């Protein structure tokens with residue numbers, strides 16, 4: 856494991872849980888009408904997206920240099936990008952007052968399933 860990869864792994868494994876927490880904080884603040892708090896937490900979530908994509912992308916690239924492209928982590932990376940899209944979609948729709956009824960249920964179910972798959976694939980609980 857090279858030095859850059861160690862740093863990327865540390866970033867990846869420490870930031871993912873912070874991202875999930877900050878996303879929920881942004882959603883709750885938005886629901887309570889706290890625009891300033893929502894704006895700050897959403898910007899932090901966006902910074903965390905970048906850190907997750909760069910660190911995950913690098914780790915995936917590093918693993919491919921050791922052998923074949925790991926299919927489980929490739930699927931995981933794609934699902935993680937979808938998860939980021941869902942976070943943006945949920946916050947954006949909520950901000951515009953469109954996140955209601957069946958639409959919100961549809962996105963929360965998708966969010967929960969995708970998050971669980973990303974975590975289980977990341978830790979090798981499934982498909983390792």
Ligand code: HEM
Pocket residue numbers: 864867868871874907908910911912914915918928931932933935936938939973974977978
């Ligand atoms: C919302 C975004 C993401 C979340 C929540 C997330 C979550 C996780 C988790 C929980 C793990 C296991 C952590 C650990 O071993 O300590 C992991 C590992 C991993 N993730 Fe992500 N991830 C995200 C984005 C990405 C992206 C965009 C990619 C690739 C393009 C990626 C590639 C990887 C790889 C290759 C591993 C295995 C690391 C290793 O074996 O050291 N992840 N991820």
